[in-house]
Amino acid sequence: MALTGVRVVDLTRVLAGPFCTALLADMGAEVIKIEAPDGGDPVRRQGVIPQGMSWYFAQFNRNKRSLTLDLYSEQGKQVLADLLADADVLVENYRPGVLARMGFTPERLDKINPRLVVTSINGYGATGPFAARPAFDFIAQAMSGFMSVNGAEGTPPMRVAPPVSDLVAGLYAAFGTVCALHRRQADGAEGRGQQVETSLVNGLISMLAYLSAEFFATGELPPRTGNDHPIVAPYGLFRAADGDIAVAPSNDVFVERFLAALGLAALLERPEFADNQARMRHREDLKARINEVVGSRPVAYWIEQLNAAGVPCGRPQNLHEVFADPQVQAQEMVIEASHADGETIKMTGFPVKLSATPCALRRPAPELGADSEGVLAELGYDAARIAALRQAGVI
């Protein structure tokens, strides 16, 4: 696999960090998830738990091994130091400064293992006046401006339902980690690790795209436009006989194809629909005329017709429809993990497809501490030492 041979020590919990290490694990990295002995990652207790394993936890912790470790104890810290000496990557999502206060300052980490890549994910970035503030997805969506552009006209700022700030930060962290590994490897025997850092707020700011670019260029705040495109018409949801269709003709060529497929090409000869500026002014009128035609036939008819005409369109699918979609199934975007107690847990598949070294489900998410003995034995700890650690409650 792409990251076979990369050993990751994972101190993260909840979402952004575990998503980062799941991405690395899906690519073949060996990820050792370190969890507190008294319950471990809180996500183990979140969401629906049909048979002892949270399906939410299972999704984000597949392909990892679990080692319990009391990091408040000196013995636990020693185990961590031993693990790091032998690792390529450490990933953590404590608030800035916490890892150092635990005794693992950048200087000590460099001493333990100068080739170690240390990846940190936090809320606001590691420096600056708000660095120490606690952050969660909802707060990051608020502070980054992401909420301010989202939602319909005349409504308050609206969060995005999925926890995008965690997911984007986790993905950026995985990307940064592999970039640092590339540099280290390209430098050969001279190769050194370094600190890689990203944050929930910075990740979302970098996703404002044309909304931030337009703001910088004009100084004007972008309006909230719901499903309408701020500068293109027609665009959005249209009402077929049995449901909505989403149509996104992003330029004149697509608009022509769209209206021609509806038998409305003649509209483009009228001054109020002749160009995009005119269509924006008469958007509601145009939408009503389109809905009149679209409403006469079912969704499936229009999806076929419009795709055949080269018009980007689709249906706003609910999750039932998404995971029953033949394309989504052909792409193997639902996979199943077989857990030890016979439970089969469904989860989303791999969005990045590599032809020679594809992502794979190698092992289901671990029970808490399932790999403690195995990991420590590989590290050279003998049975007596492992038993003593267990006796002392360190693992």
Place this chain on the structure above:
Amino acid sequence: MALTGVRVVDLTRVLAGPFCTALLADMGAEVIKIEAPDGGDPVRRQGVIPQGMSWYFAQFNRNKRSLTLDLYSEQGKQVLADLLADADVLVENYRPGVLARMGFTPERLDKINPRLVVTSINGYGATGPFAARPAFDFIAQAMSGFMSVNGAEGTPPMRVAPPVSDLVAGLYAAFGTVCALHRRQADGAEGRGQQVETSLVNGLISMLAYLSAEFFATGELPPRTGNDHPIVAPYGLFRAADGDIAVAPSNDVFVERFLAALGLAALLERPEFADNQARMRHREDLKARINEVVGSRPVAYWIEQLNAAGVPCGRPQNLHEVFADPQVQAQEMVIEASHADGETIKMTGFPVKLSATPCALRRPAPELGADSEGVLAELGYDAARIAALRQAGVI
């Protein structure tokens, strides 16, 4: 820099692909953006263009060089083949099959350069019944189910305002590309390139997080809950004297801190607010009681008080406020590029911070074809050959 020495040939346009190659370029890769001689990337003509350069284009094409090339001509295809022989990565976002129809089948690419990583970004994935359909962000948001979970109760499915499907796919593509480079390099002289692929729809499906996990576990569709958390109360926007505050107390500890900071700790002793389940049933009542207290003081007061009490909170900032925010400025999330004509273009900064090999703005986005001569000269083309290509309209 992290990716210094990595040469990327970039055939992409508009957004997902250019975002991927911008991420690689920000990390130090040398990106040669290939554009059609008659106008190039359409984003050059999109958004506000105060002085000849679109700020939207400038953001997504910083750190790249531009080579014009007519890929319909045989001579243009030969130039591309010569570039690929010398490159590490090819990134393209044509519809599946188009690159092969241009003459660059996987077999030929492997022959030209067996170490080439070929990264493709498309709408629905390269195989399956809908592979050939055109896709845009709005359609991907609809087809992936992302719209179905987004928005407020009782409203239609709502798109996310920023083009998240393009951005997420671009980021996944960059991650996959560097993973493939890592594998190639780790394999030493035996190292080979491979195909890396991601799609707008698959990327968003992988971002449904607990919403898909809960759906798989229960078979029930998640409700749209707007700014309310589906399973936690209190949570969301609250109304201070001069604006809203966002508060996200994700568990009982934070709820206690939040209510204590408001002087409302006694509420937790009442049966209707004693635990999260009870609070979910009495959510509106609780919200009203909180708003009564919060409304007595301004936003700034509560942000200070609640952060000091360890309660995750913030303000739903508009873009004015985001880019004036001292934390965002301390994180250098606004940077300025100096363009040749004296124009200074603002853009968002680097969300991934590397300590030893940080991302940097090395050059502003190029004018169309600005680097044609330079790139071809480096490839060993002499002045006469370059002049002939220009004469023939190939560059």
